[in-house]
Amino acid sequence: MKDRKMNLKFGKGDVIAIGIVLALTFLTAAGFHSGVQKQEANTLFIYQDGKLIKEMPLAQDAEFTVEGEYYNRIEIRNQEAGITQSSCPGTDCVHSGWIHEAGRSIVCLPNRVELRVGGESEVDVIVK
Amino acid sequence: MRETKQLIYCAILISLALVLSYIERFIPLQMIVGLPGIKLGLANVVTLMALYFLGVKSAFTILGIRCFLGAFFGGGFSGLAFSLTGGILALVVMTLMRQIKLFSVYGVSVLGAAAHNIGQIGVAVVLMESVYVVGYLPYLLIVSIFTGMATGSICAGVFRILAVSGQIPEKS
Structure with missing residues (x-):
């Protein structure tokens, strides 16, 4: 130039x-x-607005729906957790796939929901 | 006269940015990369264009109005927090990096794209009250090298044509 x-x-x-x-x-x-x-990865922690609302063992297949501004349908299959349905715009959380490793998370920003895999007696030392 | 011209340029660039971020939704980048929320960042072409040809002040004005209108047309409030924080951080970084003669528009664009992602993850950490979201950042940064290069090459092409057609870039 x-x-x-x-x-x-x-x-x-x-x-x-x-x-x-x-x-x-x-x-x-x-x-x-x-x-x-x-840490061990045996539990799924579900947070909404930064607060822990549910713990689910990864060993058991299960389903759970988080309500809020939108809904997220959470499923545990074969020791993996994922969001299979959501009413949020974009559905990035559904496209995030499945997680099983400790520290991995799936986030639904519109509904402010976070799934996180961790050990059973996880204390929130890292966050706070 | 010059003010009117500046105003018209701003208006055109704002609508261009809005159209580009709309078109961007149809580019299936997520199929290639498989990360939530990955975007090419085409609107950043407009931010760079504004920065190089209209100056820092206009670039910030265009960015702000673009983000608000984008939220109004369907991004929602949380979308606004993301695009505004990411956009402002990117623009600040790009303004500074442009001063460094070492970087061409490619380097400025790549660093801007990276800054944009850092800003967005920052908002996510605050909104989610969780530092675990930072786990996405390395992936986003790697992708930002490629998207930054892509938007940088678009800018290089467009700027060349603008310069040939007699547009004078603002002093950096």
Whole structure:
């Protein structure tokens, strides 16, 4: 470009920019994994508005529906938990699939619901 | 005269951003990446365009009005909190990064996309009262490199044409 004010060519600096984002990726991933204690994954914790509203053992197939501004139908199948139906717009929570590892979560932002897998006697030390 | 021109440009860019974020819903990016809420961030092209050609002040105005109208047309309040926080953080980062001569529009765009995701996860942490949402951030950041490059290349093409047609970019 003739105009010095605008740089429109991909260059070395942009590789650095990508490097910065990659570094942030690894930092957040590492930070998250060291934050989540290596705990057993045997229980599904269901939160709404940040409050724990239900605990369900992953060992048992079960269903549960969270009410609220919208509804979320939660199912436990083969030791995995997922949201199978939701009245929220977008239904991102349904598309999030199934979770079984400790620390993993599925979030329904419109209904402010969070499913989280953890150990039976989980204390909310990390959150608070 | 110049003020009228600026006003018209702002209006056009706001409607362009709204149309782009609407069209974006039909791009099935989630099928490829499989993460909830993944978007290409086409509206960011407009933010960058405003930043480069109309200046920081207009860029913030366009972003704010775009987010409010977007929420009004179907995003809802929680949607507004996300788009506004993500958008403002992205614009602040892009404004600063543009000052650094090292980065081209590609680098500025990638860093803006990353900032946008960080802002959104920040809102999610506050709204959900849970830090576990941060677990999504690494995935979002990786994806933001690709979406940032994509929107960056759109910007490079559009800016080139604008410059050739006689539009003068604002001083950074």
